[in-house]
Amino acid sequence: MLKIRAIKIEVNTSNGLFGAEYQFESGLNIIRGNNSTGKSSLFQSILYGLGFEELLGARNEKTMQAVLKDQVEYPKGTLNDVIQSFVYLEIENKETVTIKRSVISQIRKPQLVDVFFGAHLTEPNKSYESKPMYIHDSGGASNELYGFHLFLANFLEWNLPEVVTTTGDLNKLYIQQVAPSFIKEQKSGWSDFMATMPYYGIRNTSARVLEFILNLDVFENEKRKQHIKIQKQVFNNKWSNHVSQLNKLAERSGGTLSGISETPQIINNFNNIFIQVIKDDSAISLNEYNNLQKLELEGLEKYPTGNVGSKVLGNEVFLNELNQKLNQLSLNHNLLSPELNFDKERLKQYEKQLLAVHEDLKKNKGALKVKTLGASLPSEVAFDHCPTCHQDLKDSLLPTDIEQNPMRIEDNIAFLDAQERMIQIFTEGQRKSIKDKEKQLSSYQLQLSEVRQQIRAIQQELISDERLPSVLEIEKRLNLKKRVEFFNKITEDFYLLIEELKLLSKEYEVLLRKEKNLPKDFFSLEDKNKLSNLEAYFIYLLREFNYQSKVFDNITISKESYLPVINKTLPNGFEKQYDIIFDSSASDFIRCIWAYSTALLNTSVHHNSNHPKLLIFDEPKQQDIAMEDFKKFLAELSKYEEQQVLVFASFENSDESFKASTEGLKFHLNQIQEKLIRPI
């Protein structure tokens, strides 16, 4: 728990030292002061000491009242310039520490705080070790040695949870964001349940804060879910990187990758993944292809290289085969080439059409707009009436004696839209087909030049000296050898990648299993207990405080935001939930905030959750709520004797009101006389 033990404000002015010092006890503390005595300055100083001044709307000294940074008016009518000012705050959890923070100082920035490890205010005669820390600057919440808010979280034994930010990163919840659940500021704190929460790009912050305050297990589950989601994203990247590496390898070997997709999957049989190459118009795997080449090489190497004469016969047969192949290839090439040109021409036409339809669509949309503009003019034509005879008009400028039935503009737009989509699909298909054909064509060209080269070589050999060794055969052997080596290397690399892929597949399997094992119902039994406790106590308090806007049966605590909502059954039988703020009168909404803040404390006390067991209210009697109801609120607060509640109130500046609303209650009173800041 967090207990505020004492606060001290020191203001050095041009006319000497001013200041104030107050001590607080466990249980209900009422800080009473008439309007403009400095009640809010005291409240704000507590927030400032904790580094929570963002609840007031900004950071550092600008949030503080003039009395701490500009001028002190004392006695009335005399202004004293502030030279230097400090706030000291003594807080207790298991140990006691004192925080010292400057508001105005020549030598110390407000981001800098000193932490004394002891009761510097209530036992000032002892000396304590101290340590400088800083607030708000980057690292203020995370730096282990010097970050004050990290220190404060550790001091409260809070393990602030990680939450998902709007950018998808994990980030720790900030301690300043938790504060609005137990501190209500006067100006805007009463406008919503968590009105003064600073924004740091964290999703659904208030729900996350309440989960933390109530220590719900759902938090852990939610975090695990988000964590897995992010892991999956990272994994997807890894996977597609890997696949693209495989693809590159396949491309280098002149083949295509088969048996694996860009999206992750669990693979059971890795033999189905291979590089596919084309040999003699049929697809085989790179491995098989290489084996065939190896066999051929072995066959060749069995015999010594022959000379030209011994090869003549074989060469002639081979030449014949090659010539035939050449014919076939050039035929294929000649057939495909005009086809490709034709396709390209068609694509051009499609593109033209697409442009025309697009233009037309734009005009039609314009026409629809103009028609609505005309209708507001008003103009009869825009309503399809003739301006002269007021008869129905077809929305067209074609001569009336032509039998015609034009579409309505809306239909026309839909029609053109469909056309545009259709042509788009055509164009895409056409582009793909062109790309395929171009690839095919270039492969024909490559083969053609290879075959021609071979024919030239054979022809050369056929007319050379018969006693010479066959150059052709030597070349063939060398080439084959090189290719076998190249493919061996590719295969080797390929299997290395496949081994890694096996690991990836395993990892994916684990990930999917983890996802599967996430609990369906996120709330644990304990969570449900806490929420029903919260709801019951909230409603009990509403009754107690005389809330009247709604039937109590319809009020529940939302399972999503953990805030009170109104259940409504719609005429069609569906249930709908409304924020209670929309359905309550202004004063009843204040009662809601009283009840909710107190119910949170109550639930946390019973279940010993993360709530700091501290409530601070600045002027809770808002909107002219009746004194009796306010007294009931104070009576409820006075029950928490083990915890601490600070209430700053003016009691309508009258002793009678004060007496009426506190009579018979047990509390500790701090009264601000005349002015908060006075000479000391």
Next chain:
Amino acid sequence: MEDVRIKNLSFTKRPISIPADYRPMYKIAKIVLILKNCCRSECSDLLKSHLFSWALKSQRNMDKLKEYVTNNFTTEFSVWGIEPALNRALQFAVAEKICELVDGKKYQLTEKGNKFFDLINKDDELFVEEKAFLKFIGKNKITDKRLQTMSKQWSLSYA
């Protein structure tokens, strides 16, 4: 396959898609833009309206007229289109009191027409290219006299 019984066949006439230019309101809007942007005292005769209406039909036409103007009226500029649809739209516009007939031959924008212009002009997504083109032409580039020479040349070379 069963015999097709011709007698039993029937046809339903479906609505047809027509170009936006044939929508009365759309055409009237163009007339308003032309009168406001390109005509002195927002008043124009039939031939001039036809010239601009023809130009606004496509980007190509606009480019052509623009080129003619920027080349100081020296390039060849042949026939522009005359379309009955514009005449019908003008009739509607007069009946709607968006413009009125002056001296029996000129069309002038009325107060209601000006109001319509304001509505169209305020919308930044409507007639973007058209507005830019008409602004470029302005009120002084193509005068009645210029129009006369243009149409004279036309009758000389084509009649």
